[in-house]
Each structure stands twice: as C-alpha cells, then as structure tokens.
Amino acid sequence: MTLGIVDIVLLSISLIASAAIGIYYGIRGLQSTPLEYLLGGRAMRPFPLAMSMMVGTISAITIMGNAGEMYAYGTQLWVMDLGIVIGMTIVAKVFIPIMYPLQVVSLYQYIERRFKSKSLRKATVVLQLLGGYFFIGFVLYPPSIALEFFTGLPIMINIFIMGATCTLYSAFGGVKAVVYADAFQALVMVAGVLAIVIQGSLTMGGLDKIWDVAYHGDRIEFFNFNLDPYQRHSFLLCVTFGLFFSLSTYGVNQSQTQRFFSTGSVQQAQWVLYYAALGMVLLKAFINLAGLVMYAYFKDCDPITSPTNKVTDPSVVVVVYVLYVLTKIPGMSGVFVAAIYAAVLSSVSTQLNSMTALLWEDFLKEIRRLANYSEVKKGALQKVIVFLSGILGIVLGLLVSQMGNSFLRTLFAINGALSGPLIGLFLVAVYLPWINVKGASVGFITSIFLNIWIAVGQLFTQTQAPFLPLSRDGCPTPAPPVNATTPAPIMTSVSSILDDTATVETPIMSGSESSDHSIYALSYCLNSLWGTLMCIIVAIIVTAVTGTNAPEDVDKSLVSTKSWSLFEKTPSLQGREPLVKTFLRRSSSRIPRNEGTKRDAESPDEKEPLPGPIDLQDAKNADDSDCRGAV
Numbered sequence: 001m002t003l004g005i006v007d008i009v010l011l012s013i014s015l016i017a018s019a020a021i022g023i024y025y026g027i028r029g030l031q032s033t034p035l036e037y038l039l040g041g042r043a044m045r046p047f048p049l050a051m052s053m054m055v056g057t058i059s060a061i062t063i064m065g066n067a068g069e070m071y072a073y074g075t076q077l078w079v080m081d082l083g084i085v086i087g088m089t090i091v092a093k094v095f096i097p098i099m100y101p102l103q104v105v106s107l108y109q110y111i112e113r114r115f116k117s118k119s120l121r122k123a124t125v126v127l128q129l130l131g132g133y134f135f136i137g138f139v140l141y142p143p144s145i146a147l148e149f150f151t152g153l154p155i156m157i158n159i160f161i162m163g164a165t166c167t168l169y170s171a172f173g174g175v176k177a178v179v180y181a182d183a184f185q186a187l188v189m190v191a192g193v194l195a196i197v198i199q200g201s202l203t204m205g206g207l208d209k210i211w212d213v214a215y216h217g218d219r220i221e222f223f224n225f226n227l228d229p230y231q232r233h234s235f236l237l238c239v240t241f242g243l244f245f246s247l248s249t250y251g252v253n254q255s256q257t258q259r260f261f262s263t264g265s266v267q268q269a270q271w272v273l274y275y276a277a278l279g280m281v282l283l284k285a286f287i288n289l290a291g292l293v294m295y296a297y298f299k300d301c302d303p304i305t306s307p308t309n310k311v312t313d314p315s316v317v318v319v320v321y322v323l324y325v326l327t328k329i330p331g332m333s334g335v336f337v338a339a340i341y342a343a344v345l346s347s348v349s350t351q352l353n354s355m356t357a358l359l360w361e362d363f364l365k366e367i368r369r370l371a372n373y374s375e376v377k378k379g380a381l382q383k384v385i386v387f388l389s390g391i392l393g394i395v396l397g398l399l400v401s402q403m404g405n406s407f408l409r410t411l412f413a414i415n416g417a418l419s420g421p422l423i424g425l426f427l428v429a430v431y432l433p434w435i436n437v438k439g440a441s442v443g444f445i446t447s448i449f450l451n452i453w454i455a456v457g458q459l460f461t462q463t464q465a466p467f468l469p470l471s472r473d474g475c476p477t478p479a480p481p482v483n484a485t486t487p488a489p490i491m492t493s494v495s496s497i498l499d500d501t502a503t504v505e506t507p508i509m510s511g512s513e514s515s516d517h518s519i520y521a522l523s524y525c526l527n528s529l530w531g532t533l534m535c536i537i538v539a540i541i542v543t544a545v546t547g548t549n550a551p552e553d554v555d556k557s558l559v560s561t562k563s564w565s566l567f568e569k570t571p572s573l574q575g576r577e578p579l580v581k582t583f584l585r586r587s588s589s590r591i592p593r594n595e596g597t598k599r600d601a602e603s604p605d606e607k608e609p610l611p612g613p614i615d616l617q618d619a620k621n622a623d624d625s626d627c628r629g630a631v
Contacts, residue, residue, distance in 0.1 A: 003150055004327075007334025011151075014188050014338035015165055018345055021184060022169020022177040033375040037174035037382050038105055038357045039262045044179065046268050050275030052182035053259045054283060055189060056350035057249055060143035060343040061315075063193065063287055068314030070291025072304075072467040074219040076233040078288050083242020085277050091251040092273040098430060098558060099257070100266050106361035107257045114429040114558045115437040120444070124425070125362045127418055127448075128254055132355050133389070136163075137396030139347045143340050144401070146319050150337045159397040162341060166349040167390025171383045175262060178349045185342035186279070192339020193286045195332050196318075199325055200293030207289075213296040218468055230521050232465050241525035248419035248528060250276075252426045255354035294321045300474025305467075314467070348393060356385045417451035420531020427532065428539050433559040434548040434573040435539050443539030451531035457520040458527075550574050 003011070035041055069077050099110055108128070112121035144158035151158065169177045197207075204210050214220055224234045231237070250256045250273065260269035294317050303320045304313070326332040360382055364370050373381065425444045428435050551574055556564045567573055 003334055003337065004330055006331040007337065010331055010334035011338045011341065014185075014341060015161075017184060018181045018342070019165055019169050021181040022171075022173040025174065025177040025180070026169075026172025032174060032379045034360065034378045034382060035105075037379045038353070038360070039258070040175050040179070042103075042262060043264055044176070044262045046263055046271040047275055048179050048183045049259045049262060049272045050279060051186045052179040052346070052350070053250070053256055053272060053276040054279040055182050055186045055343065055346040056255060056259075057280065057347075058189070058283060058287075058343060059139050059347040060146075060340045061139070062284075063189070063340065063343055064143075064146070064315040064318045066284065066287045067196075067291035067294065067318050068316070070219065070288045071295045071298075071317050072314035072470070073233070073465070074221045074468055075214075075288065075292070076221045076224055076235070077238055078285075079222055079235055079238040080242035080245070081281050081284055083239040083244075084246040084280060085242075086239070087243045087246025088250055088273045088277040088280075091247065092270040094430065094560065095251050095426075096260060096269045096273070097266055098560070100261065100269050101557070104361075105258075105261070105357050107252070107254050107261075108358075108362065110558065111425065111429065113555065115440055116553075117437045117441070120437060120441050122362060123441075123444070124422065125358050127422070129355060129358055131418055132255065132351050132358075133392060133396060136348050136351050136393035137400040139344055139351075140393065140397030141400045143344050144397075146316075147337065147340060149319060150322075150333065155401050156398055159401065160394060162344045163348065163390060163394035163397060166345040167352065167387060167394070170349045170352045171386040171390065174379075174383075175258070175353055178353045179259070179262075181349065182346045185346045186283075188335075188342040189339045189346075190283060190286065192336040192342075193283070193290055195326060195335050195339075196290040196321065197286055197293055199329065199332065200290070200297060203325065204293070204296050210293055210296040213299055214292045217295060217299055219292060219295055229523055229526060230517060232523060233525070234523075237523050237525040240529060244420065244423060244528035244532065247423050252419075252422045253354075254358055255350045258354050258357055290318075294318065297321065297325065300471055302470040302472055305470050305472060348390075352386050352389050352393065355389050356382055359385055359389075417455040417527055417531065418448060420451050420528035421447035421535050423528065424532040424535025424539075428536055429558070430560050431563045432536075432539070433551075433554045433556075433563055433567045435543045436546060436549050436553075438546045439539040439541075439543030442542045443535040443537070446538045447531045447535035450534050451527060454519060454522075454530060455527060458524060461518070461520045545578055547578050548573055 033041075066077070099107065102110060102113070104110065106125070108121045108124045111124055112118055140159045140163055141155075144155045144162070147153070147158045148155050153161075166181075169181055173181075201207050201210065204213070211220070222235070225236065226234050227236065228234070229237070260272045263269045263272060298317070298321070304317050322333050322336050326336055360378075364381075364385075370378070370381065421444050424447055425440060428440050428443065551568060559567075
C-alpha cells in the first residue's frame with residue numbers, strides 16, 4: 001500500500017461523509033412516498049441536481065481514460081465537449097418542454113403515450129435495465145484494480161466496499177441522498193484532479209510551460225477538418241461523437257432525465273441542463289489538462305512503453321504519475337484515491353436510483369397486489385428494490401473481474417451501440433408524427449441489430465491506434481524499468497494494472513489510417529449516428545408501406561410544434577393508407593379529360609357505339625316543340 005496515514009484519513013472521511021448523507025436523508029425520509037423517494041417530491045433545486053448529473057456521467061474510467069487520451073493521442077478528443085454542449089442545449093430546448101409536462105417517473109412512458117404501445121415501451125425499458133445493471137458491474141471493476149495498487153486491498157474487497165457504500169446510502173435516502181452525496185463527491189473529484197494539475201504546474205514551472213511542451217510534442221490539435229470517416233479522430237468526428245453522447249446520456253437515458261424530472265418546473269429543469277453543461281466542460285477540462293501535465297512530466301522518460309510492461313495502456317499513466325509525484329506530499333495521493341472512489345460511487349448510485357424507478361413504474365406498479373399498498377409501504381418496497389439492485393451490481397462486478405479484458409471491451413462496445421437506436425426512436429417520436437407504431441418498432445429493432453453488428457465487427461478487426469511519439473531517451477542509462485525507485489511489489493502491481501485495464505472512456509479505438517475501407521474501419525465516433533439514421537430511415541419506409549397516422553391518432557402535445565404544423569398542412573402524410581398507394585391513386589387521377597378523345601382519334605379501326613332504343617314519347621314531344629317554334 002502506498003497511502004500514508006494522512007491519505008487514509010482523508011479517504012476515510014470521504015467515504016464516511018457519503019454514507020452519512022444517506023443515513024441523514026434516510027432518517028428524514030422514513031415515511032416518504034414513492035414520489036418523494038424517486039423524485040424528491042419534484043421540489044429539488046437545480047444546482048445540486050446539476051452537480052449530480054455531472055458526476056453521474058463522469059466515472060473513474062473517464063478520469064483515467066481522458067487523461068490517458070491526452071497523454072498518448074493529443075487534445076483532439078477535447079473537441080467532443082463542444083458536441084456535448086450542443087446536445088445538452090437541444091435536450092433543454094426540445095425534449096424537456098415535451099417530456100416534463102407529462103409528469104412521468106419513467107422516461108419511457110412517453111414512448112407508450114406517443115405510439116400507444118406498451119410493448120414498445122417495455123422493450124426500451126428492458127434494454128435500459130440490462131445495460132444499466134451490467135454498466136454497474138463494469139464501473140466497479142476497472143477502478144478497483146488501481147485501488148488495489150494504492151490501498152493494498154484485493155480487487156474483490158474494493159468492489160464490495162464501493163458497491164456496499166453506495167447501495168446503503170442510495171437505499172436509505174432515495175434520490176435526495178444520491179443527489180447530495182453526488183454534490184459532495186463532485187467536490188472531491190475536482191480536488192483529486194486539481195491535485196495533479198496544481199502539483200504538476202509547480203513542478204514544471206507553470207501551465208504555460210506545460211502547454212509549450214505539449215505543443216512541441218504534437219499533443220495540441222483541435223482543428224483537424226479532414227473529412228475522412230476512417231480516421232480515428234477529427235474535429236467533425238469528435239463533435240458528432242459528443243453530440244450523440246449528449247443526446248443519449250441526457251436526452252433518452254433514465255438515469256439522467258430523472259434528475260430534471262425532480263425539479264418544480266420546465267424552466268428549472270432546463271437550468272439543470274445548463275448548469276450541468278458548464279460543470280461538465282470545466283471538470284473535463286481539468287481532467288484533460290491533467291493528461292498534458294503528465295505528458296510534460298514524462299516527456300523524456302515515458303513509463304508505459306517500458307520494456308518491462310506487457311500491455312501499454314495510456315489510462316494507467318495516471319496511476320504511475322500519482323506514484324511518482326503525489327505520494328511525496330502527505331495527503332495528496334489520498335485526495336486522488338478519494339476522487340476515484342467518489343467517481344465510482346456517484347456513477348453506481350445514479351444507476352441504482354434510476355433502475356429502481358424503471359422497475360417500479362414499468363413493471364411492479366402494474367401488479368394489483370403491490371398497487372394496493374399504501375404510499376408509505378410503496379416507498380419502503382422501493383428501498384428494498386435499491387438494496388437488491390445493489391447486491392446484484394456487486395455480484396456482477398465480481399463476475400466481471402473474473403472474465404478479463406475482452407469481455408469488458410465487448411460489453412462497453414455493445415452498450416454504446418444501443419444508444420443510437422434509442423436516440424432514433426425518440427427523434428422519430430418527437431419530429432415525425434406521421435410515423436406509426438409499426439414503423440417505429442421495426443426501425444428500432446433493425447437499428448439495434450445493425451449497431452451491434454458494426455460494434456462487434458470493430459472489436460474483432462480493429463487494433464489499438466499507435467501512440468503519438470513517446471520518448472525514453474531521458475531515462476537513466478542503462479534505462480531501468482519503472483521499479484528503479486520503487487519496491488518490486490509496486491512494479492508487479494503496475495504491470496498488473498497495465499495487463500488488466502486496456503479500456504478507456506471510448507469503447508473502441510480505430511486503428512491508424514490504412515487501406516482498409518470496410519464498414520468496420522469507420523471511426524467509432526460514428527457508431528451512434530449509424531444507429532440513429534437506420535432507425536429513422538427504416539421507420540419511414542415501413543410507415544410508407546403500412547400507412548401513416550392521422551392527426552387524431554397522435555397527441556399533438558407529444559410532438560414538436562413545427563413538426564405538427566407541417567403534419568397538418570400535408571394531407572398526403574395523414575391518410576391512414578400506404579403512401580405508395582396514395583401516390584399511385586393521385587397519379588392516376590391526373591389523366592387529362594380529353595385523353596379518351598385522343599385515344600379514339602388514334603384508333604380509327606374501333607367502331608362507334610350504336611345508338612340506344614328511341615323513346616316514342618320523347619320523339620313526339622320533340623316534334624310538338626318544333627311545330628310551336630315554327631308558328
């Protein structure tokens with residue numbers, strides 16, 4: 001273990017404070033109703049909800065992965081934050097004004113109301129539950145490897161501590177405990193990242209010196225406007241990735257939308273997104289800057305390309321840096337380890353709270369016996385659900401720890417592949433009111449299979465991209481391994497980390513530019529885009545074949561105002577018959593009236609029709625009329 005007494009004290013305070021917040025709100029909410037337990041009675045303030053939203057998204061893998069990305073590949077991925085801000089603005093301006101007035105607990109109740117299909121709603125919920133529970137196991141495992149190095153505790157013990165801590169305060173205190181614990185953990189995470197940045201600045205002579213070193217090391221890149229979709233990163237690829245990441249995370253994911261559902265108005269819900277966007281940009285800027293700090297420190301003696309390391313993953317450079325620099329100052333490494341714990345706790349507790357909301361609202365609430373419970377008894381049952389979900393998450397974390405890297409990478413890739421179809425389904429629901437339930441369902445299912453196919457293909461065909469230039473020329477001669485200044489057990493732990501954490505924030509890393517132009521060689525940044533487009537295109541085609549909605553089939557409050565106006569003004573989109581049939585029928589009605597005469601003139605061989613029988617009375621009347629006219 002590399003932590004000193006001061007480090008252990010700071011780490012303990014962080015964990016105890018998180019648990020104490022849960023106990024406090026648990027005591028205050030002993031008689032809470034389901035609405036109070038899951039949504040805080042829709043009366044929570046925007047700022048703490050925004051902090052919870054921010055840290056619920058930034059996990060320990062983000063801290064290590066983004067810092068490692070800046071270290072090994074440069075700053076191009078930083079542009080992703082621009083796409084995130086754009087996406088969060090879209091969610092605030094478009095999704096919230098439609099979703100919030102519904103006063104729902106489960107986001108996917110919107111899907112049922114829009115398409116009048118309980119089956120489609122449950123399909124989206126099942127996908128979210130599966131992805132959410134396995135995500136808990138994933139989030140618990142990789143950081144526990146790094147924590148084993150710092151704390152000396154086995155991986156399984158670290159998984160249990162993190163899982164049990166967040167399960168207890170989430171179960172006892174409900175959403176209020178999760179939100180206010182997240183707010184506290186946000187401060188801890190900022191402190192842990194700033195510890196790297198500040199100490200690195202003092203060591204290297206200032207941020208301007210660090211930026212200069214990174215610039216001359218080819219790490220500074222923001223405006224690569226190359227349109228090649230087969231490259232790993234570019235300006236447009238990263239903005240696209242950030243946009244769809246944001247739509248997926250903050251627009252169509254229960255774990256985050258539940259945050260703005262907990263406020264008292266549409267305006268407050270929008271401010272949750274605005275505050276969270278600002279916090280997200282600042283915190284990720286500190287994390288990215290930490291990666292440049294580490295590059296400046298190790299620019300002449302890179303540790304991850306040491307010949308003694310079997311696997312060189314850039315995310316682990318954070319651990320090595322903390323070992324070399326922060327352990328020299330009492331308390332600094334403890335703050336960083338506390339930040340790792342805080343990142344894990346916030347992510348897991350957010351998932352536990354949202355999974356409980358989905359299980360209750362979409363499944364258990366429909367059971368007549370449970371529906372007849374008193375409000376207080378329902379609240380108690382939800383606490384039991386959180387507790388059981390936490391146990392399941394811990395078990396999954398332990399299972400994942402036994403399955404190795406390939407399983408983790410595959411799981412992360414498939415979870416990411418599911419986001420595009422869900423975005424496509426919601427975009428169809430909001431912007432295309434004429435799309436019927438058959439089109440939406442077929443588009444959703446088809447795009448899921450397409451995205452999984454692409455993601456799995458990428459996993460089996462793409463290799464890790466080569467790093468930007470890294471040097472060991474400044475290492476002592478002969479160049480010793482990393483353990484030159486540390487005991488052998490520490491080097492063994494570092495090697496273990498390098499062997500077991502070959503995953504970063506992004507699920508797949510495209511290889512370097514090559515002649516391979518297959519669909520699997522496309523940048524992973526576009527995966528969600530393909531799923532979204534496929535869902536929309538297939539939904540339109542199926543609806544064109546099976547028949548569109550009529551205006552009375554859709555609640556106009558569930559659709560974008562401009563889209564509804566277009567729908568009302570376009571009769572061809574509201575006929576309840578296949579668009580193909582409508583088009584053919586209207587085409588045939590455009591035949592000119594004199595077309596028959598033309599055909600007769602062009603066919604002289606056809607006989608004129610014989611006159612019909614003559615009515616004698618009509619003939620007599622005609623003769624009398626002629627006679628009167630002559631007189």
